[in-house]
Amino acid sequence: MKKNLFKIAILIATIATSFPAIAQQKTGFHVLKDLPIGSSGGWDYILVDGANKRIYTSHGNQVNVLSTVNGDSIGYIPKTMGVHGIALVNSLDKGYVSNGRANSVSVFDIKTLKVLAEIPVGTNPDAIFYDDFSKKIITCNGRSKDATIVDPVADKVVATVPLGDKPETAVSDGKGKVFVNGEGTSTVIVFDATSYKEITRYKIDGGESPSGLAIDRTTNRLFIGCGDSKTMVIMDAADGKTIAKFPIGGTDGVVFDPGLKIAYASNGEGTISAIRELNANKFEFVENITTEPSARTIGIDLTTHKLYLPAAKTEPNPAGGRPKQIPGTFHVIEVGK
The missing domain is CATH 2.130.10.10 (YVTN repeat-like/Quinoprotein amine dehydrogenase)
Structure with a gap:
């Protein structure tokens, strides 16, 4: 009987000590x-620049910029018609905004938030990001079903990648491949970040x-x-x-x-x-x-x-x-x- 009680005590202790471990698994x-x-x-996308303590949120036809420290307004980037997304190239002190209604990308000065240029891209640019491998800005254009590649040094379009599907969002593996969500066919489209040629497509299971x-x-x-x-x-x-x-x-x-x-x-x-x-x-x-x-x-x-x-x-x-x-x-x- 004593042996059984000892085993039960050990079991209870084990269970009791397990619950905190389980609870710690939550965020x-x-x-x-x-x-x-x-x-x-x-609104659509929001981007956080933790290094510089800024939040960029799309909002109507402008981008509101807030502080991550206290939430105060730092300013806004105007005349971004139908804004969807924001991308930053901190090494150049420049940011980029995809303007869905204007079929363009606005270039702005990160320090002053002043608009420096507007670059025509595909039709209805949606998601936008900076690929640190190719050092290019990439937009996903919903209606023209392609991706525009922009050189942020010259602020010029250097390529257009046909995708054959409505692209939603894209990411880079940092090694030369770009992955794009194809919304219409539920497919991931993969293209080369330097040749701009399609590599393959993966059907999403x-x-x-x-x-x-x-x-x-x-x-x-x-x-x-x-x-x-x-x-x-x-x-x-x-x-x-x-x-x-x-x-x-x-x-x-x-x-x-x-x-x-x-x-x-x-x-x-x-x-x-x-x-x-x-x-x-x-x-x-x-x-x-x-x-x-x-x-x-x-x-x-x-x-x-x-x-x-x-x-x-x-x-x-x-x-x-x-x-x-x-x-x-x-x-x-x-x-x-």
Whole structure:
């Protein structure tokens, strides 16, 4: 009997000490505060420059720039018609904004936020990013179904890559390959970052209408947020094989934190789905972090590990379709520990 009691005591102790370990697996993230922006207007992408403590958020026909330190307004970049995304080339002190309605990219001075030039690109440029391998700015053009390659030194278009599908988001592996989400065919399109030639295409297994996309360059894994199927598909960037799939929400944005080894998908229902990478072939669902409805895109500060999401209060649209934004409620949500 004493032996049995001793075994039970050990079992209870083991279970008790296991619970804190399990609890530590959660992110501990929650909404820290809201950063208000008084004017009205729609939004899309948000970019966080942790090194320079700035947040760039698309908003109507301008880009609002906030401080990550206190949330104060630093200024704004005007006349970015139908703005979608923002990219930075800090070594040149220049930034780039994709103007969906103007079919152009605005070039601005990072220090003054003054617009320096406007570059014609494809039709309805959406996502935009700086590829640190080729040292080029790349835009995903929704209606012309191609990608525009811009040399940020000369601020000139040097190539156009036909994609044959509506491109949503693109990332680089830092070694010469660019990966693009093809929304219409649920395909990842891969092209060479220097020759601008298509290399291959990967059909996304179990995911439809891919939007958000991130990459772990160390393990060569793609994190694909598929909005229609509400799925995150984790893919081997080398051969397109599916490594894992997780149910999430109606996402429009995905970021990856290489320090914490966590991918985050922002869901319009009002959550962030967190997926942890245990190793290159093993992943686990961590939790859904509560934000608020309409917070569907996401940016990450890699210096502080905080997340930022643009959002606004909405009300039903009498004409149907997408809910109407309540004037004066646009803000950026800060999420962290």
